[in-house]
Amino acid sequence: MTNMIKTISPINGEVYVERPLATVNEIDDVLIKAKLAQQAWSAMSVAERAQICTAAVDAFVANKEVIAKELTWQMGRPIRYSQGEVGGYEERARYMIEAAEEALAPLQLEEKAGFTRYIKREALGVVFVVAPWNFPFMTAINAVMPALMAGNAVVLKHSAQTPLCAERMVESFEKAGLPAGVFQYLHLSHADTESIIASDKVDYVAFTGSVAGGEMVEKAAAGTFKGTGLELGGKDPAYVRADANIDQAVETAIDGAFFNSGQSCCGIERIYVQESVYDEFVEKAVALVNGYVLGRSDDESTTLGPVVKASSADFIQGQIDEAIAQGAVAHIDSKAFTMAEKGTPYLAPQVLTNVDHSMRIMQEESFGPVVGIQKVADDEAAITLMNDSEFGLTASVFTTDVEAGIAVGERLETGTFFINRCDYLDPALAWTGVKNSGKGCTLSSLGYDYLTRPKSFHIKLP
Incomplete structure (x- = not known):
């Protein structure tokens, strides 16, 4: 029998939604598709990516009433406030789209006789985003949008409490015409989540959750040399x-x-x-x-x-x-x-x-x-x-x-x-923490530094 996740609504204690967990074959298929799709996506210009991502935000906002109701039933936020999360999602997403052109532009160095020198920012590859239930759209978009705008493919794993949030996000990008495989979701067990973090098919992990969850991410990623961004809460x-x-x-x-x-x-x-x-x-x-x-x-x-x-x-x-x-x-x-x-x-x-x-x-x-x-x-x-x-x-x-x-x-x-x-x-300010609140950075132009790698061009002119 297929393993299932069941979302128990805090409103009435009843099952609101249930979904099958991804099988090993389905996980492999998603990661392979992401790896292949990322190459063509990163070859597109920032302006082309921005056009698709903007259309995805438009599609998401157009569905805000349905999204807000689902959010309320999944994690219990009063309905009078739920559409506010859609507004926050939109604000962050649009800012990161607008910031991309300048943030991703090559760094031009001062002139040096006989040479051309510059530094480009290249996509990392496949970014695995693990998102929480408490602000399920806003926390996820913090990493998803800059990752996509930088030319990465994204695989999103959402909390078992809010599985519809991952589906709604991916759905909006599909409506916008995002190439297949560039942004996908998976409903996963803890064990399979750890396996993906350790996989050589994933190049960066963005995690929001508990300190214990952050420790799990670091242990699973140990020895792979991939970057990890950890937002682990506070007091x-x-x-x-x-x-x-x-x-x-x-x-x-x-x-x-x-x-x-x-x-x-x-x-x-x-x-x-x-x-x-x-x-x-x-x-x-x-x-x-x-x-x-x-x-x-x-x-x-x-x-x-x-x-x-x-x-x-x-x-x-x-x-x-x-x-x-x-x-x-x-x-x-x-x-x-x-x-x-x-x-x-x-x-x-x-x-x-x-x-x-x-x-x-x-x-x-x-x-x-x-x-x-x-x-x-x-x-x-x-x-x-x-x-x-x-x-x-x-x-x-x-x-x-x-x-x-x-x-x-x-x-x-x-x-x-x-x-x-x-x-x-x-969204114009860097979102980051110190001590057990985590490491790394999302949002602002600095957020792009963690989702790209520098590549230096040192050209001696003939």
Whole structure:
């Protein structure tokens, strides 16, 4: 009997979609097709590739209502927000298309008598993209679009929670007339995923997921000398200075903590507030969280949906319970959120104070609707605590003194630094992390450096 993946919707606990896992022969066929198709694709001009990729984005956006509904049922984001992911996908995809001409242009060197010298950027070959379920389209397009625009072929493996996302992406490129074999998807077991990473038919791996998943990628790729890009999540901090606009800081930081039920790699998971504005911040944050509506994701009135699985809810609640046992103070009455029920993915949001770094809630990735808020005396204390983490994806400072904020940011161990915003990817900026948040870079013109190889031309003129 063929092995199947079954996507259990967090909305009702029922199977929403099921797909057969690819067989060994099907995997080999896809990789061989990709290798062959890539040669002709890379021979096309950047402008020709841009025309097809733009048409693919158009086709994808035209289907946004269907895509949004499927997204909601697969991973549980409230329907009122699901089309926003299509918008984010479009923004990133179009930017990377526009950036390609300049980013991929040969690097011309200064004149040298009797010589012509330049450096070209060549496609790597076949790029294997392993994408997660939490922002399934936006995370995938970060690597897929620049890989294709650079002249690579792409094989996409999506999470078993969101298999339709891979299918919809590939479908839009097929409608746009992308040559067969250039962009394909596979539904895979963990073992087959590892085999592909190790395969000599794959030239680069772009992975978004857990630290454990990143370790698997590095082990599987060891000895192959292929590049790997790893985006592994975070425990992202925000710092509210005494001079901040408190209303704006509360609105932005709390949304950054609870949007998508807290299931964001760059979501705010810990907040440090200068002591003179601490009480005001906490009071307003608690009021805002108490206004959330926890409910079924297909209900337009829902502002906070379920987490992806009941086991995830249990893990997050375990962190909360342990912190409370260690002295943390819970500010949200979970009983007020009537949809919350133990043993289901429906989890009440929580705001914790009297927390410290001895608690898992301030050190271990939660990936759920909970945030710890800690009082600090000054910038120095905040910087020390913000850097006290194994992760370093993003960090935010809320202040009206931009120069002081930048001075804090210069000392933070992070891939992206924000002032007065958070939880957002600007496609013109490099998306990267430090420490256990991973390595490599996607988005911006720099993202193309990781999906191409330099080739130097050193020509002595006759």
